[in-house]
Amino acid sequence: MKYLPFILRNLKRKKTRTILTIGSIAVALFLFGLLVTIETALNAGVDVAGVDRLVVRNRISLIQPLPLSYQQRLLQIPHVTRVTHASWFGGVYQDERNFFPQFAIDTNTYHDVFSEFLIPDDQWQAFVADREGAVAGRSLAEKYGWHIGDRIPIRGTIFQGTWEFNIRAIYDGTSGEADESQFWFHYDYLDERRAWGEGLVGWYTVQVDDPDHAVEVAAAIDDRFANSAWETTTETEKAFAAGFAKQIGNIRLIVLSIGAVVLFTLLLVTGSAMATAVRERVPELGVLKTLGFRDGTVLGLVLAESVLIALVGGGIGVGLAKLFTLRGDPTGGMLPIFYLGPDEMALGLGLALAVGLLAGAIPAITAMRLRIVDALRRV
Amino acid sequence: MAIPISYNVRSVAARWATALVSVLGIAGTVGVFLAMLAMAKGFQATLISSGSTDNAIIMRAGADSEMTSAINLEQVRIIGDSPEIARSDDGTPLVSPEVVVIGAFPLASTGTDANVQVRGVSETVLDVRPSVKITEGRFFTPGLAELVVGRNAVSTYRGFELGSTIRIGGQDWPVVGVFSTGGSAFDSEVWCDANLLNQVFSRPDGIFQSVTARMVSPDQLDALKDRLTADPRLTVDVTGEQAYYAKQSQMVSTLIRVLGFLVAMVMAVGAIFGALNTMYSAVAARAREIATMRALGFGGGLVMMSFVLESLLIALVGGAIGCLAVLPLNGFTAGTMNWQTFSHLAFAFKVTPGMMFGGLVFATIMGVVGGLLPAFRAARMPVATALREL
Numbered sequence: 001m002k003y004l005p006f007i008l009r010n011l012k013r014k015k016t017r018t019i020l021t022i023g024s025i026a027v028a029l030f031l032f033g034l035l036v037t038i039e040t041a042l043n044a045g046v047d048v049a050g051v052d053r054l055v056v057r058n059r060i061s062l063i064q065p066l067p068l069s070y071q072q073r074l075l076q077i078p079h080v081t082r083v084t085h086a087s088w089f090g091g092v093y094q095d096e097r098n099f100f101p102q103f104a105i106d107t108n109t110y111h112d113v114f115s116e117f118l119i120p121d122d123q124w125q126a127f128v129a130d131r132e133g134a135v136a137g138r139s140l141a142e143k144y145g146w147h148i149g150d151r152i153p154i155r156g157t158i159f160q161g162t163w164e165f166n167i168r169a170i171y172d173g174t175s176g177e178a179d180e181s182q183f184w185f186h187y188d189y190l191d192e193r194r195a196w197g198e199g200l201v202g203w204y205t206v207q208v209d210d211p212d213h214a215v216e217v218a219a220a221i222d223d224r225f226a227n228s229a230w231e232t233t234t235e236t237e238k239a240f241a242a243g244f245a246k247q248i249g250n251i252r253l254i255v256l257s258i259g260a261v262v263l264f265t266l267l268l269v270t271g272s273a274m275a276t277a278v279r280e281r282v283p284e285l286g287v288l289k290t291l292g293f294r295d296g297t298v299l300g301l302v303l304a305e306s307v308l309i310a311l312v313g314g315g316i317g318v319g320l321a322k323l324f325t326l327r328g329d330p331t332g333g334m335l336p337i338f339y340l341g342p343d344e345m346a347l348g349l350g351l352a353l354a355v356g357l358l359a360g361a362i363p364a365i366t367a368m369r370l371r372i373v374d375a376l377r378r379v
Numbered sequence: 380m381a382i383p384i385s386y387n388v389r390s391v392a393a394r395w396a397t398a399l400v401s402v403l404g405i406a407g408t409v410g411v412f413l414a415m416l417a418m419a420k421g422f423q424a425t426l427i428s429s430g431s432t433d434n435a436i437i438m439r440a441g442a443d444s445e446m447t448s449a450i451n452l453e454q455v456r457i458i459g460d461s462p463e464i465a466r467s468d469d470g471t472p473l474v475s476p477e478v479v480v481i482g483a484f485p486l487a488s489t490g491t492d493a494n495v496q497v498r499g500v501s502e503t504v505l506d507v508r509p510s511v512k513i514t515e516g517r518f519f520t521p522g523l524a525e526l527v528v529g530r531n532a533v534s535t536y537r538g539f540e541l542g543s544t545i546r547i548g549g550q551d552w553p554v555v556g557v558f559s560t561g562g563s564a565f566d567s568e569v570w571c572d573a574n575l576l577n578q579v580f581s582r583p584d585g586i587f588q589s590v591t592a593r594m595v596s597p598d599q600l601d602a603l604k605d606r607l608t609a610d611p612r613l614t615v616d617v618t619g620e621q622a623y624y625a626k627q628s629q630m631v632s633t634l635i636r637v638l639g640f641l642v643a644m645v646m647a648v649g650a651i652f653g654a655l656n657t658m659y660s661a662v663a664a665r666a667r668e669i670a671t672m673r674a675l676g677f678g679g680g681l682v683m684m685s686f687v688l689e690s691l692l693i694a695l696v697g698g699a700i701g702c703l704a705v706l707p708l709n710g711f712t713a714g715t716m717n718w719q720t721f722s723h724l725a726f727a728f729k730v731t732p733g734m735m736f737g738g739l740v741f742a743t744i745m746g747v748v749g750g751l752l753p754a755f756r757a758a759r760m761p762v763a764t765a766l767r768e769l
Contacts, residue, residue: 020656027649031642038638060548061483061494063446064580096443099630157447160439229581231549233483233492243491254414258642261407262649265400269653272400276660 003297007305014277018309021273025313025355026320028266029348032259033321036344039255041337043242051211053113054218055240056204059231065200066230071106077220079213080206084109087187087202091154091163093144100140102154102183103202104190113207116174123148123169131189134165137180141170159194179337205237263351270359274306278363285367286375299368306360307353314352318345382672382681387689390661397657402697404653405745408646409701409738415639416737417708417728419632422715425726426628429563430621432597433465434507437590437607440614444627445479445588452476452585454613461606463599464592467506473593475500475507478573480580481722482547484536486714493723494716495532497547498565499573499587507593511565516541516556521572524579527556529566531725535714545569548579564624567714567725591620631717647745650697654749658690662757669757670765679758686757690750691743698742702735 011018056074058064065087074083089102107128111119119127119135127133136146146152150167165185173180191198208217218234225232235243278285285298325340391398430436437458442448450458458464459472466472478499483492502521505511519525526545533539544551552571560566577584594603604617662669669682709730717724 016659017656020652020659024649024652024656027645027652031645031649034641034645059483060580061481063481063494090447092443155441157441157443160441229549243493254418258411261411262646265404265407265653266649268400268403269649269656272397273656276397 003301003304007301007308010277010281010305011308017273017277021270021309022313022316024266024269025310025352026317028262028355029314029317029352030321030324031262031317032348032351033318033340033344034324035255035259036348037321037325037338037340040339040341040344042255051236051238052208052214053237054206054208054214054221054234055237056206056221056232056234057240058203059222059233062203065197065202066204066232068199068201070201070204070225070230070232073224074204074206074221077206077217077224079208079210079217081209082109082113082207083204084113085187085201085204086110086184087190087200088158089154089156089185089190090158091156093152093154098144100181100183102185104187105184106187106201110184113205116178117171118174119169119171127168130166130168131186132164132166133168134183134185135169135171136167137182138170138172139180140183141167143181146170159190159197161193163189163193206234263355267355267359270306270310270355271362274302274309274360274363277305278302278367282370282375285370286372289370289372290376295368298370299364302364302367303357303360306364307356310352310356310359311349314349314355317352318348321345321348382677382685384688384692387685387692390665391689391692394661394664397660398693401650401654401657401693401749402700404650405694405697405742406700406704408643408650408745409698409742410704411646412639412643412741413702413705413730413734413738414708414728415635415643416734417705417730418713419635419639420731420734421713421729422635422724422726423625423628423632424729425562425724426564426624426717427621428561429565430619430624431508431510432619432621433593434620435592435594435600435603435617436620436623437592437615437617438588440608440616442616445477446481448588450476450587450590450615452587454615455587455590457610457612458590458592458607458615461592461603463594463603463606465595467503471503473503473507475504475591476573476587477501477504477589477591478576478582478587479589480548480576480582482569484539484545486723487535487537490537493536493714495536496568496722497576498568498570499576500570501573504570504591507591508560508565510560510563512559512561513556514559516554518556518558519571520555522575523572524550524552524575525555525571526552527558527570528554529568529570530557530559531566531712532569533557534712535567535723535725539569550579562727564627564717564724567723627717631715643741647741651745651749654690654694654745655753657693658686658750658753659756661689662686662753662760665757666760666765669760670762673760673762674766683754683758686754687747687750690754691746694742694746694749695739698739701742702738705730705735705738 056066058066071083071085074080084106086103086105089104091102092098093100111124127135134152146167148167148170152165152167154163154165156163171180187201206217206221208214214236218236221234222232288298322340322345325338437450438445438448439450455474455476459474464472464474480497481494482497484495485491486493505518513527514530519527528539538545539554541554541557544553558570573587574584577586594600600619607613607615607617672682673679708728711728712725713728714723714725716722
């Protein structure tokens with residue numbers, strides 16, 4: 001610690017260079033934060049999926065429905081504790097660009113199965129009591145300025161006509177990664193008004209008593225309905241979400257490649273700045289050594305300088321990235337979960353530290369090996 | 380007399396290590412920028428090439444995609460009677476009523492399920508879409524449970540080869556042919572007989588989701604639109620096929636563009652920092668040289684121009700490397716989910732000359748911005764003090 005003023009003095013000597021180097025690292029870490037956020041958004045749902053929940057869908061595809069009668073039959077399967085269902089509505093609010101998912105849900109069971117969504121009890125009761133009631137996620141409600149009691153018209157694209165809903169409840173997620181952009185309403189309301197597809201639901205979510213039984217239950221469900229008119233595919237919620245994310249394709253790979261390019265470039269920039277700094281100071285380092293500073297101390301001093309630059313830059317970059325994600329989804333609804341978690345932020349700082357160490361290593365070792373005679377000769 | 384450019388070239392060569400850092404920074408930025416653009420462009424081109432200006436697509440009024448539309452047989456007949464629609468030699472109107480369902484099949488790359496569009500078509504489809512070419516095997520026989528598979532679907536999914544059997548909706552369908560439309564979205568689809576598909580999926584008989592009609596000429600679109608929307612027996616929307624597919628590409632290509640620009644802009648700031656750093660150390664290291672030049676009579680403006688040129692040189696080399704690095708991506712096939720149709724779509728990256736020119740312009744801007752301030756410092760350097768350091 002006693003060398004800190006000395007290190008700071010050295011950094012202040014070439015202010016422009018120090019600021020620029022800090023700037024490059026900040027930019028790179030900002031980008032890193034952004035890419036991690038985008039990656040999380042594209043993998044949305046995988047991390048928050050419940051381990052004790054299974055998704056049962058029509059074997060042909062998620063688009064094909066399943067009969068409502070399956071609810072009772074699913075409950076008879078051993079280890080199944082709760083069964084709920086949801087159906088995709090696919091409506092448009094005001095304009096086609098305003099995309100958010102709307103689900104027609106089973107109001108008796110949905111909240112029990114998805115208990116991670118927080119809804120005040122009185123609001124939930126009001127929702128259940130109102131046939132045209134609806135629940136909106138917090139971020140969705142904020143985006144369109146909806147309040148409890150508002151009447152929201154939604155134009156059906158699958159089920160024709162304009163459907164009106166009363167906002168009765170607003171839910172919050174328990175973690176920052178929760179999707180707060182959903183819109184739920186009564187399945188009964190959908191079923192009685194729609195012109196076709198009565199008695200059919202989109203998919204079931206089944207809760208099992210113990211996550212260890214998940215695989216076994218999934219197989220039992222698919223066996224049960226094999227060779228029927230409505231065959232099923234059952235998978236854990238995590239596998240379901242992961243499968244969905246994989247359909248987005250090679251984007252993960254692309255994001256990772258960009259990240260690698262950026263970090264490599266950044267390493268070069270910091271490394272070259274540090275090398276220049278050491279090269280300019282060779283005579284001084286010689287003087288330090290003459291005065292009796294040990295090789296290890298000189299190594300430490302140069303390394304500390306580089307690590308300090310990297311950490312300050314990294315802190316700024318990660319902080320800016322966090323601020324940016326707080327502003328919300330830049331694409332307007334396509335990435336509902338736009339969140340930079342503390343783990344990712346720590347990872348970013350760790351990366352900055354690693355970059356500082358690596359970039360400082362070669363100049364620091366050069367400085368350590370410097371022979372006093374050679375160094376002083378250049379004075 | 381201006382300072383010769385060879386001076387800059389040699390200076391860059393003399394301090395190649397620091398220059399290389401700037402070059403790589405700019406190359407990386409331009410490369411990422413172009414790769415994102417190529418991806419968005421490729422995705423868009425794939426969908427736009429699916430539509431033909433000769434065709435109109437007719438769906439139920441208010442439907443935003445085929446998935447949410449319905450048209451019955453009677454309506455198909457009424458549409459077919461319109462004089463704007465072309466006819467085959469034997470007088471049959473060139474309309475193709477189609478049904479689209481989605482099936483989940485394992486991807487060849489990961490083994491996880493992805494959604495495939497299974498399109499039920501009628502025999503007229505080959506006349507309505509002349510771009511469809513059967514490359515292997517034959518077209519399906521109407522009334523038989525047979526499939527023809529798009530070229531990209533064959534490579535994207537497991538077990539879609541000619542001669543294999545695919546299970547859809549509780550029935551086995553042999554693959555009898557492979558078709559190609561030259562890289563459009565149809566190449567990711569599977570086609571079969573529309574009526575049969577309705578039966579197998581227990582959809583109501585004689586209900587289709589869309590009608591694609593070939594018009595006598597592209598300029599008939601408005602006339603057809605007016606006629607069909609005015610007809611009291613129909614409640615339909617008429618869209619040019621190309622416009623319909625362009626709109627389908629909007630969501631994903633916007634996403635890629637927004638993210639691409641965001642990433643490229645941030646990287647550009649980083650690259651400019653790198654360039655500034657390089658140029659500032661260049662100016663500092665060459666203080667004596669600069670002072671000597673000034674003493675020899677080169678003006679401040681000339682010195683400044685010389686340094687901006689040097690920065691520009693570095694940036695352009697970086698930009699060119701970035702462009703070249705992206706070039707192999709041209710034609711690289713990637714797949715992603717198209718949210719608007721809820722199905723997986725294979726597309727090829729598309730690098731265009733205009734895009735590469737844009738990349739070079741981008742590099743130029745970074746070079747000028749990164750060189751201006753250091754050049755200014757060089758020009759303002761007091762000659763006497765700099766020379767005294769000799």
